[in-house]
Amino acid sequence: MWRATVLTIFPEMFPGPLGVSLAGKALAERIWSCEARDIRDSATDKHRSVDDTPAGGGPGMVMRADVLARAIDAVKNGKRPRILLSARGKPLTQARVRELAAGEGVVLVCGRFEGVDERIIEARKLEEISVGDYVLSGGEVAAFALLDACVRLLPGVMGKEASGAEESYESGLLEYPQYTKPQDFEGKPIPEVLLSGNHAKIAAWRREKAEEITKVRRPDLWDRQKGQKY
Ligand code: SAH
Numbered sequence: 001m002w003r004a005t006v007l008t009i010f011p012e013m014f015p016g017p018l019g020v021s022l023a024g025k026a027l028a029e030r031i032w033s034c035e036a037r038d039i040r041d042s043a044t045d046k047h048r049s050v051d052d053t054p055a056g057g058g059p060g061m062v063m064r065a066d067v068l069a070r071a072i073d074a075v076k077n078g079k080r081p082r083i084l085l086s087a088r089g090k091p092l093t094q095a096r097v098r099e100l101a102a103g104e105g106v107v108l109v110c111g112r113f114e115g116v117d118e119r120i121i122e123a124r125k126l127e128e129i130s131v132g133d134y135v136l137s138g139g140e141v142a143a144f145a146l147l148d149a150c151v152r153l154l155p156g157v158m159g160k161e162a163s164g165a166e167e168s169y170e171s172g173l174l175e176y177p178q179y180t181k182p183q184d185f186e187g188k189p190i191p192e193v194l195l196s197g198n199h200a201k202i203a204a205w206r207r208e209k210a211e212e213i214t215k216v217r218r219p220d221l222w223d224r225q226k227g228q229k230y
Pocket of ligand 1 (some may be wrong): 109113130135
């Protein structure tokens, strides 16, 4: 079983959206587990405080290193990486998602307020991961994104028809456009080649479209994948 342990001040948020659909079914089937632990349980004062004012001044509050250390140390992580969801982190990629899904699971630390005391990141060797170049109000929504991306890759979660091999990012290209019935939608037909039954032609058309879309929408990806095998 692939194990997720989530450290958060809002454990009631979990499994949340991961309790339905593919991930929810996989959770019920015990393909993975999701344990949310309340960071406040590691506080020592009567108010169960986890945060305090930033040293040096400035707005907001910062999560305390000592409280987080107790919360993190109470988790038997085994070989599971300890990840801090962080706007400053390395952007999450499909390649990293594949590695995480192939492992034993993850321990996720969800920041809140202005973030966490820097010393906990070094002291517990937290891997900082970002889910995009924007700021969320907490790590929980980022944790959902990371977990969802991992769980769908676990053996037995996706149907065989959805192997994922041809999806966006897997090949270094964005996905080609998809169509289904009806054949005519508001005067727009499905591209003829897709109805031709000629698999070689269809594959060539999809490849061409994937390249076109990647060049226009993500020149950064296009530059990176040039010269790589499809
Ligand atoms: N002051 C911080 C943002 C704090 S947001 C900064 O400027 O970088 C509060 C928490 O939300 C963070 O500690 C982190 O856990 C989470 N978070 C915010 N944006 C995120 C992102 N893009 N990816 C992952 N986690 C994020």
